[in-house]
Amino acid sequence: ILYDCVSGKPANRTQLRIYAQRNNTGVCTVDVKPCDPKEWQRVDGSCNNLKYPSRGTHRTPTIRLLPLDFSPNNEPRKAADGGDLELARRLRTQLLSSGEVSNMKLTQLVAYFLLFSLGDINSIHDPLNYLMNITNCCTPEGKKDYRCTPLEIPPDDPVHRFSGIRCYNLTRPQSFQTYGCLDNNTDFVRIVFQTPIYDLSNVYNLMPGFIDRIRSFKNGMLKIEKGENGYLFPESDPDSTLCLLNQRPRETRCHKYLSNNGIGTNLLSVLFYRQHNKLAEDLHKLNPSWNDERLFFTARNINIAIFLQIFIYELMPIVLGRRNLIRDGIISREEGFRDLYDEDIPPQTTDEYAYSYRWFHTIQETNMKLYDSDGSFLRTFPMVNLTTRTGFLAVGENIVHITQGGFRQESAGFDYTIDIDMGDRTLGGSQLATDVGASDLAKGRYFGFPPYITYKELFENRSYESFSDLEDSFSPERLYRVMQTHKSPENIDLLGGMWAEKHVKGGMVPETLYSIVVEQLKRTMASDRYWYESSNRPHAFNKKQLKEIRKVSIAGLLCCVGDHVTEIQPKAFYTISSKNPLVKCGSSKIGKLDLSPWKE
Ligand code: HEM
Numbered sequence: 001i002l003y004d005c006v007s008g009k010p011a012n013r014t015q016l017r018i019y020a021q022r023n024n025t026g027v028c029t030v031d032v033k034p035c036d037p038k039e040w041q042r043v044d045g046s047c048n049n050l051k052y053p054s055r056g057t058h059r060t061p062t063i064r065l066l067p068l069d070f071s072p073n074n075e076p077r078k079a080a081d082g083g084d085l086e087l088a089r090r091l092r093t094q095l096l097s098s099g100e101v102s103n104m105k106l107t108q109l110v111a112y113f114l115l116f117s118l119g120d121i122n123s124i125h126d127p128l129n130y131l132m133n134i135t136n137c138c139t140p141e142g143k144k145d146y147r148c149t150p151l152e153i154p155p156d157d158p159v160h161r162f163s164g165i166r167c168y169n170l171t172r173p174q175s176f177q178t179y180g181c182l183d184n185n186t187d188f189v190r191i192v193f194q195t196p197i198y199d200l201s202n203v204y205n206l207m208p209g210f211i212d213r214i215r216s217f218k219n220g221m222l223k224i225e226k227g228e229n230g231y232l233f234p235e236s237d238p239d240s241t242l243c244l245l246n247q248r249p250r251e252t253r254c255h256k257y258l259s260n261n262g263i264g265t266n267l268l269s270v271l272f273y274r275q276h277n278k279l280a281e282d283l284h285k286l287n288p289s290w291n292d293e294r295l296f297f298t299a300r301n302i303n304i305a306i307f308l309q310i311f312i313y314e315l316m317p318i319v320l321g322r323r324n325l326i327r328d329g330i331i332s333r334e335e336g337f338r339d340l341y342d343e344d345i346p347p348q349t350t351d352e353y354a355y356s357y358r359w360f361h362t363i364q365e366t367n368m369k370l371y372d373s374d375g376s377f378l379r380t381f382p383m384v385n386l387t388t389r390t391g392f393l394a395v396g397e398n399i400v401h402i403t404q405g406g407f408r409q410e411s412a413g414f415d416y417t418i419d420i421d422m423g424d425r426t427l428g429g430s431q432l433a434t435d436v437g438a439s440d441l442a443k444g445r446y447f448g449f450p451p452y453i454t455y456k457e458l459f460e461n462r463s464y465e466s467f468s469d470l471e472d473s474f475s476p477e478r479l480y481r482v483m484q485t486h487k488s489p490e491n492i493d494l495l496g497g498m499w500a501e502k503h504v505k506g507g508m509v510p511e512t513l514y515s516i517v518v519e520q521l522k523r524t525m526a527s528d529r530y531w532y533e534s535s536n537r538p539h540a541f542n543k544k545q546l547k548e549i550r551k552v553s554i555a556g557l558l559c560c561v562g563d564h565v566t567e568i569q570p571k572a573f574y575t576i577s578s579k580n581p582l583v584k585c586g587s588s589k590i591g592k593l594d595l596s597p598w599k600e
Pocket residue numbers: 111112114115116118122123124125126127262354355356357358360361364366383384387426427436439440443
């Protein structure tokens with residue numbers, strides 16, 4: 001049955017006729033085969049919710065925590081005095097300092113895993129649009145193009161008053177309107193090409209239909225290709241334009257079916273891809289009678305559970321605060337099952353959720369340190385030169401050196417500073433100059449987010465009318481900066497507010513970011529019929545199996561499938577220290593899974 005993506009209902013004849021005329025049936029509808037309530041979790045995300053079978057697939061519309069706030073024609077909202085809001089680049093340079101500050105407690109893996117988790121539910125079509133399709137937004141012609149939203153650089157800019165660069169290329173976020181699935185005079189609804197549930201889309205389902213190209217259909221395995229370093233995944237497309245920064249002729253590899261995104265996402269996609277095969281292989285040894293289908297879906301079921309266990313129980317407590325997450329029902333102290341499913345909540349993500357992750361650009365350390373497999377420091381490399389450069393991973397021992405650096409190098413500080421390369425280069429040589437923070441702030445206006453204080457009101461359940469109402473939310477110095485840069489509290493953007501806001505007690509992120517993330521995680525857990533902690537889902541783990549899943553860790557993952565990882569600190573999101581020393585991978589201190597409870 002062809003479902004209309006936006007409404008989530010079977011498309012009627014009139015709709016189908018209109019889509020056919022517009023030649024966009026493929027993007028505005030999704031084909032859902034009849035659901036079987038007991039089947040394995042589908043790779044395409046359909047039938048997760050039996051009442052709304054298309055919710056959960058690619059192009060499931062996002063939802064909003066608060067109503068849209070736009071000027072006419074979806075232009076940015078106006079300031080309280082009716083004028084334009086302050087330039088995004090000026091706010092970025094005034095609210096965030098530029099510099100190198102390390103967080104001595106956490107490793108680069110934190111940023112890698114966060115970005116990887118985001119790629120599971122959010123596609124990178126918007127950045128690709130201005131990197132590949134619409135590259136002329138700073139030309140006179142581009143400035144007249146509705147799709148363009150170039151960023152003006154103020155004449156007194158701390159960097160570009162010297163460079164002469166006056167504009168950054170940027171495009172409007174894409175929506176169901178962009179693709180003609182909704183008429184232009186309707187409310188903006190963001191289009192996302194990833195499934196809204198956490199199901200390792202980066203590995204199994206980057207685009208509809210990819211799964212059939214990467215499955216070997218033998219013993220549950222995914223295809224692999226043999227290469228120089230054993231690192232090769234099907235299939236490279238050397239002619240692909242997606243790997244913009246590959247340095248030819250040496251770097252030719254570009255994934256056809258896996259991500260070609262930031263270096264951390266690419267690395268983790270490779271690790272989870274490999275882990276699928278390791279699981280399938282071991283399950284096959286334990287249960288030689290299982291067929292390909294059963295081996296594939298069991299391995300995938302375990303792989304997703306490992307990813308979620310690391311994400312929700314190991315990473316998020318560090319970032320958001322363990323006690324906070326227990327209090328808010330995101331994690332449990334008990335090891336047993338949790339049945340949180342509510343069929344009335346369709347699988348969807350809020351725009352605010354994916355957007356708020358942009359705050360993590362401030363924790364990205366870009367001066368990447370590369371280490372040998374025995375832990376000897378080799379050299380540094382600018383990470384911003386590696387986005388859309390999958391070819392680099394496949395050359396020489398690079399993947400080994402990046403993996404080692406992931407758990408040996410500190411992340412950048414969770415402070416009010418943005419790394420210099422993030423704030424002034426961002427995308428290596430693929431743009432003359434970019435400021436990811438300025439793009440982030442401006443994008444919020446083109447998503448139509450209401451002011452920061454409206455979110456404060458939502459989460460704190462009180463009103464915020466003057467700057468003095470914000471005294472509890474900012475340190476005096478930060479509040480002073482906010483007042484210097486905004487004429488009215490209503491002018492503060494959602495991200496600008498989060499940049500300056502105090503961090504949540506017990507956690508490392510701004511209070512509002514905490515609230516947005518927790519709101520979504522609750523929805524995610526309640527709306528996923530296949531959530532791994534549930535005892536009632538089809539093909540649920542039994543008690544012993546879940547107990548094994550509870551043991552996994554990022555260190556265990558790296559030991560199991562990381563290149564040349566023979567020793568690692570047991571808590572690998574934390575830096576190496578006397579309390580968290582390097583141990584051999586075989587050590588009982590490394591949390592990893594024993595598959596014997598899966599033996600039939
Ligand atoms: C070297 C590291 C990174 C670079 C160079 C980078 C660069 C970028 C760029 C250029 C964009 C597009 C901006 C726009 O179109 O407005 C972007 C988007 C984004 N990035 Fe990063 N990023 C990095 C790391 C991270 C990390 C660690 C996170 C944390 C989760 C993250 C989260 C996001 C999010 C949420 C978006 C928005 C995607 C969307 O909804 O369109 N990035 N990044």
